[in-house]
Amino acid sequence: MRVAQIGSGTPEIAVxxxxxxxxxxxxxxxxxLLEERPTVQRPVKLVVANENALERRVRFVDEDLNRVFPGDPDAETHERRLAHRLVEELEGCLTFSMHSTQSYADPFAIVDGVDETAARLCPQLPVTAMVETENFAEGRLMTEIDTIEVECGQQGSESAAQNANRLMRAFLTAVGVLPGDTVSRDLPVFRLTDVVPKEPADTYEVFVENFTEVEAGAPFAAADGNEQVADESFYPVLMSPYGYRDVFGYAAEKLEVLESPAAAD
Known part of the structure; x- marks a missing residue:
């Protein structure tokens, strides 16, 4: 784990x-950001977490780091020990955590719940949606630390790297670390309701677009050519043929649209 800081004082914000x-x-x-070292209005902590996995270019060394929080300092696995250290390092910080996905190119935010902080900050980010995990957050950092996660785009793509930079700077501006103003936008909010399982097969297909409603009776995926049909309408989230081993992704319901403040006359 690598930790750095820009600005003096005790940070209450972390990336x-x-x-x-x-x-x-x-x-x-x-x-x-570390190369540029911009002038900041309040200190920010910057953390690169799983250096061992990054060096090997694998998702994890022993187990998924974002499924084992709060961790254990005496655990046998690298990620559980690291999770414990991260919780200690990020304690007291509102944390902005950047990820990427195999399922969707446009950035979106993931939160544990739509609280005042999420409702205020997420519409100021260049994201297309906000997803509330509710009952699907077990073992994630957000269960221990006040966290806003963002999916920055397609894993390994140049656009995801560019999006990550834009998202991070918008967040740091919204929380007063960087000077300037943000642009608020209307933001649809979804809540995960279920996982969408997939049976063992050699080939998988997904026929639907994430965040676009699937009507009851419509085919949405297939395993070895055998179609799966929606029992009831849902919104797919993080759905892809090969992004997860045992599931296609998640089903969600649409809750509301957070509207941006009206411009002054």
Whole structure:
């Protein structure tokens, strides 16, 4: 784990990258910020988490870091020990955690719940949606630390790296670390309701777009050519053929749209 700071004093804001070793977009954004060393209005802590996995270019060494919080300092696995150290390092900080995905090119935010902080900050980020994890957050950093996660784009792509930089700077501006103003936008909010399982097969297909409603009775995926049909309508989230081993992704419901403040006359 690598930890750096810009600005003097005790940080209440942190940026986290490299939770998964096959998601380098956030690391590039953090390294760029460290190279530039901009003048800040309040201190910020910058953390690159799973350096071992990043060096090997694998998602994790022993187990998924973002599924084992709060961790254990005496655990046998690298990620559980690292999770414990991260919780200690990030305690007291609102943390902005950057990820990427195999399922969706446009950035979106993930939160444990739509509290005042999420409702205020997420519409100021260049994201297309906000997803509330509710009952699917077990073992994630957000269960221990006040966290806003962002999916920056397609894993390993140049656009994800560019998005990570834009997202990080928008967040740091919104919380008063960087000077300037942000642009608020209307933001749809979704809540995860279920996982979408997939049976063992050689080939998988997904027929639907994430965040676009799937109507009851519509085919949405297939395993070895055998179609799966929606029992009821849902919104797919993080759905892809090969992004996860045992599931296609998640089903969600649409809660509301957070509207940006009306411009003054």
């Amino acid at each position: 986290l990258a490299g939770v998964h070793g096959d998601e380098p977009c956030g690391v590039r954004a953090v390294e760029r």
